[in-house]
Amino acid sequence: MPSETKPIDAIDRKILRALRRDGRLSNNQLAEEVGLSPSPCWQRTRRLEAEGYIRGYTALLDQEKLGAPETVIIDIMMDRHDEAALDNLGRAMAELPEVLEVYLTSGEYDYFIKVAVNGTKGYEEFLRNKLYRIPGIRHSRSSFALRCLKQGGAPIPD
Known part of the structure; x- marks a missing residue:
């Protein structure tokens, strides 16, 4: 059964902004950046994923280097x-x-x-x-x- 979506707060928004800027941040780096300890940061990130605020992670590719500039x-x-x-x-x-x-x-x-x-x-x-x-x-x-x-x-x- 899908989890109920909760409104996001200021810390959730900090997590989302940090991950949008760099989706490869480790949980420890993310926690330090948003001012949380690792465990609550991990729990919040997993909740944001489960509730669909984070739909996935991807790499930005260079079109020019891939031959389609x-x-x-x-x-x-x-x-x-x-x-x-x-x-x-x-x-x-x-x-x-x-x-x-x-x-x-x-x-x-x-x-x-x-x-x-x-x-x-x-x-x-x-x-x-x-x-x-x-x-x-x-x-x-x-x-x-x-x-x-x-x-x-x-x-x-x-």
């Missing part, structure tokens, strides 16, 4: 909006390694996707060989990101 933002308009079309696009996006993020959106376009590619040639290959082969896409519009000014996770309230 360009980030492209693509807005997609679909032909249809039924459940089958939504499911199909979701499955297709999950299978494409270039796709970093996908959002179902309101407004003129139906989806916002963020992809990593190797320049304009890599982007053309992605469009022609992958994106445009997905049934149901009526129109897309693209923008190359010039520079990332901020990258981060969910906001942590004060």
Whole structure:
């Protein structure tokens, strides 16, 4: 049975901020940073994980070193909006390694996707060989990101 979610307090927020900044902190380092002894820090961190405040841990990878230095933002308009079309696009996006993020959106376009590619040639290959082969896409519009000014996770309230 899932545990009941408790509101977070100032110490929980300190733990979340510290882990967002460096998810590799040991429990002892984290405890020292947030002003707790190791045991209560460990208990709080496990509670934050169990209650879903912390969904997991990951490494930030360098796109450029991995051969995909360009980030492209693509807005997609679909032909249809039924459940089958939504499911199909979701499955297709999950299978494409270039796709970093996908959002179902309101407004003129139906989806916002963020992809990593190797320049304009890599982007053309992605469009022609992958994106445009997905049934149901009526129109897309693209923008190359010039520079990332901020990258981060969910906001942590004060």
